Amino acid sequence: MSVREKYEADLQLLNDRIIELGEFAHRALERSLKALEGHDVDQSLAIMDEDIKANRLEEEINDQAILLIAKQQPVATDLRRVIVAIKIAADLERIADFAVNIAKSTIRIGNDSFVKPIESIDQMYRKTAEMIELVLEAYRDEDIVKAKQIAELDDKVDALYGQTIQELLSVSATNPDKLPQITQLSFICRYLERAADHVTNISENIFYLVKGTRYELNK
Amino acid sequence: MTTTIKPATDVLENKEPKVKGPKASVYKTNQLNLWYGSNHALKNIDLDIKENEVTAIIGPSGCGKSTYIKTLNRMIETIPSVKTSGEIIYRDRNIFGKDYQVEELRTKVGMVFQKPNPFPKSIYDNIAYGPRIHGIKNKKILDEIVEKSLRGAAIWDEVKDRLQENAYGLSGGQQQRICIARCLAIEPDVILMDEPTSALDPISTLKVEELVQDLKKDYSIIIVTHNMQQAARISDKTAFFLNGEVVEYDETDKIFSNPSDSRTEDYISGRFG
Numbered sequence: 482m483s484v485r486e487k488y489e490a491d492l493q494l495l496n497d498r499i500i501e502l503g504e505f506a507h508r509a510l511e512r513s514l515k516a517l518e519g520h521d522v523d524q525s526l527a528i529m530d531e532d533i534k535a536n537r538l539e540e541e542i543n544d545q546a547i548l549l550i551a552k553q554q555p556v557a558t559d560l561r562r563v564i565v566a567i568k569i570a571a572d573l574e575r576i577a578d579f580a581v582n583i584a585k586s587t588i589r590i591g592n593d594s595f596v597k598p599i600e601s602i603d604q605m606y607r608k609t610a611e612m613i614e615l616v617l618e619a620y621r622d623e624d625i626v627k628a629k630q631i632a633e634l635d636d637k638v639d640a641l642y643g644q645t646i647q648e649l650l651s652v653s654a655t656n657p658d659k660l661p662q663i664t665q666l667s668f669i670c671r672y673l674e675r676a677a678d679h680v681t682n683i684s685e686n687i688f689y690l691v692k693g694t695r696y697e698l699n700k
Numbered sequence: 701m702t703t704t705i706k707p708a709t710d711v712l713e714n715k716e717p718k719v720k721g722p723k724a725s726v727y728k729t730n731q732l733n734l735w736y737g738s739n740h741a742l743k744n745i746d747l748d749i750k751e752n753e754v755t756a757i758i759g760p761s762g763c764g765k766s767t768y769i770k771t772l773n774r775m776i777e778t779i780p781s782v783k784t785s786g787e788i789i790y791r792d793r794n795i796f797g798k799d800y801q802v803e804e805l806r807t808k809v810g811m812v813f814q815k816p817n818p819f820p821k822s823i824y825d826n827i828a829y830g831p832r833i834h835g836i837k838n839k840k841i842l843d844e845i846v847e848k849s850l851r852g853a854a855i856w857d858e859v860k861d862r863l864q865e866n867a868y869g870l871s872g873g874q875q876q877r878i879c880i881a882r883c884l885a886i887e888p889d890v891i892l893m894d895e896p897t898s899a900l901d902p903i904s905t906l907k908v909e910e911l912v913q914d915l916k917k918d919y920s921i922i923i924v925t926h927n928m929q930q931a932a933r934i935s936d937k938t939a940f941f942l943n944g945e946v947v948e949y950d951e952t953d954k955i956f957s958n959p960s961d962s963r964t965e966d967y968i969s970g971r972f973g
Contacts, residue, residue, distance in 0.1 A: 485970050554929060556956045559969045693958030 488553045495545050495566050496621065502538040502573045503617040507610060509535070509580035510676065514606045517587045517669065518599065525584035535577035542570040558693070565690040569620065572679040572686075576613070579672040586665040586672075595666075596652050596659040601645040602666065605673045608638045612680040619684060625691050628684035632698040638677040645670050723750040725789075726890055726920040727772060732786035734767060736779065741767050743944045745786070749937075751889075751920045754912055756931035756952065758924075759941035760967065765924045768941065769892050772922065773809040774802050791889070807834070810883030814895040816875030818867035818882070823850075823859050826867050826878055830886040845885050852918075853881035854911045873904020880911065891915065893923040897930065909934050928968055932956045940964045 509528055516524035546563045549555065555563055612634045619627035646667060653663045681698050688696040727749040734742035742764045749755050757765040770776040772788065774795060787794045795805055818826050827846040836842060846863070850856040855877040859870070867878050876896060883891055893912070897905040912921055912934050925931050931938050932952060939949040940963075948955065948964040959965045966972055 488970075556928070556932070556968050557959055557965050560957075 485553075488549070488555070488559070491545070491549055491553070492559075492562060495542060495549065495563070498538060498542050498545065499566055499569055499573070500617055500621060502535060502542065502570060502577075503613065503620070505535055505538065506573045506576040506580070507613045507617075509577045510583070510606065510613070511610060513580040513583035513587070514603065516584060517590075518603070520587070520590065520592050522588050522591065525587045528584040529581050532577055532581045535574050539570045539574040543567055558690070561690050561693065565686045568686050569683050572683050575679050576676045579676045582672045583669050586669050590662050590665050593659075593662050596656050596662055597648065599666065601641060601648060602669060602673070605638055605641045605645065605670060605677075608634055608641065609673050609677045609680065612638070612677055616680050616683045616687070619687050623687065623691050625688055628687040629698075631681055631684040635677050635681045635698070638674055642670055642674040723752065725749065726751040726791065727922075728789040729768075730787050730789065732768075732771065732788060733784065734764075734771060734776070735781075735783045737781040741944050742771070745946055747939060747946060747949055749920065749922060752916055752918075753936040754916050754921045754923060754934055756923050756925055756935035756938045757941060758926075758928055758931050758938060758967070760972070763941040764944040765941045766894055769894055769922060769924050772890075772892055773806055773811055775811070777802070807886055808889045809892060810886060810888035810890070811892045811894070812876070812879050812883055812896045815899050816872055816879050818870075818875050818878050820866065820868060822864045823867050823870070823878060824863040826882050827885045830882060834886065849881040849885040850878075852884045852915070853877045854907065854914070855881060871904070873900050873907060876900060876904065876908060877911065880908070880915075884915075888919065890920045890922065893921065895924055895926060898926060905930070928956075940967060942967070 509532070512524060513528050515521070516528065546567045549563050550560075553559075612631050615627050615634070616631055618624065619631070649663050649667050649670075653660060656663070685696055685698050688694070688698075725748050727747070729745050729747040729749075732742055732745040733740070745768065757769060759765045767776060771784070772790075772795075776782050776784075784796065787796060789795075790805065790809070793800060819829060821829070824846055827849050828842045831842060831845050836845070847856060847860075850859060855874060858874060859865075859878075867875060870878060876899075880891075880896075897908050900908065909930060912923065915921060916936075923931075923935065935952045937950065938952045938955040940947045940955065940959075940961075942963060948959055948961045950960070954960075955964060956968060959968065
């Protein structure tokens with residue numbers, strides 16, 4: 482039996498909160514893409530309203546982490562677990578913010594039919610969502626093999642981003658009236674690409690947590 | 701595409717070295733073994749302790765840390781059943797050598813204990829005791845030594861107007877600093893501290909810790925402590941002892957951020973001991 486049961490229990494609560502925030506961000510991103518596909522303004526407004534939950538979860542994680550440091554004075558891996566939790570919470574909260582940004586773009590696009598099918602945006606989303614699922618597993622299991630796979634997926638998101646922006650640029654020449662929509666779709670690509678970068682930051686933090694050494698996965 | 705992952709930076713490598721060039725060793729322990737009768741209390745200890753540093757020795761009760769520190773000034777010899785092998789080189793000489801006088805060693809190596817143990821004498825006489833037995837009789841010189849030592853132990857301002865009062869009248873924290881001043885009066889090279897703050901309140905503890913930081917400019921300090929946060933706060937290097945062995949000896953920053961041995965990690969994070 483561990484002599485630090487209280488600490489372990491508090492740490493578990495903190496980890497549960499991180500997973501909760503991660504799942505929330507994942508769901509928000511999923512809903513924002515569905516709303517985009519369906520031109521669903523009501524759903525987009527709901528995503529914006531509910532983002533406060535992500536902010537509150539991040540604050541709770543920070544408060545719990547501060548209490549853990551103050552009361553339990555963790556060192557070495559224990560300390561890295563708490564510091565990394567604070568950093569990961571910030572990244573996850575930011576991912577939830579990107580869902581809000583996508584929702585805002587969807588509202589701006591309104592009922593205007595898409596200039597082209599948004600398949601490549603959907604592909605970017607699917608890769609990013611896969612990265613979020615994987616990073617939450619990697620965090621829960623402190624698994625650096627999974628964390629490494631995330632860097633590889635991020636390269637794919639980056640490639641899709643370049644490709645999608647090119648496609649949007651090429652249709653903009655022949656569809657000048659759709660320029661506002663094309664701008665919003667480009668923003669959405671950028672939000673997804675940034676969300677994937679934040680997932681990569683999280684996997685860097687998982688490396689740091691496990692190895693005690695910093696790794697650069699975002700290139 | 702496969703991503704090659706290389707460490708971007710190492711937390712410790714990024715730090716500027718604290719001193720330029722290697723520091724001289726004050727103590728080198730080579731393959732030291734010690735037995736209390738049949739109890740093998742220290743096993744093949746190899747430690748290289750540098751001058752003008754604070755070296756902390758940590759470990760659970762019975763790990764051999766107090767035994768080790770008491771071996772450094774040969775205090776351990778007062779226990780009849782003790783047997784040792786290996787060597788402890790203090791400033792290039794083996795302290796177990798036949799021609800090595802223990803009195804000579806102890807003028808160079810002072811010791812501060814867990815409980816403050818001032819003599820039942822005045823504050824002045826506590827400090828002047830050592831210099832007097834070393835033959836200093838001149839009142840002016842003794843006055844200077846007493847003031848310098850009390851200043852060195854950061855207690856001069858608190859006691860300068862009552863030097864003739866009995867040291868027992870001081871608080872525990874003040875008594876401990878008197879003991880440190882008494883130690884400084886013989887101008888040692890090394891100060892050994894065996895849990896010097898475990899009987900003190902938090903404020904007195906912090907005062908002694910600050911004092912240790914100041915003292916390392918002029919002395920080499922080896923401190924045994926049960927308080928791991930204290931070791932983390934004040935030491936440059938930390939040795940982790942377990943069952944009479946040194947499990948890990950490294951920079952304190954490394955020990956408390958990313959130790960190499962899982963037993964060290966378990967101990968410093970409070971999972972046993």
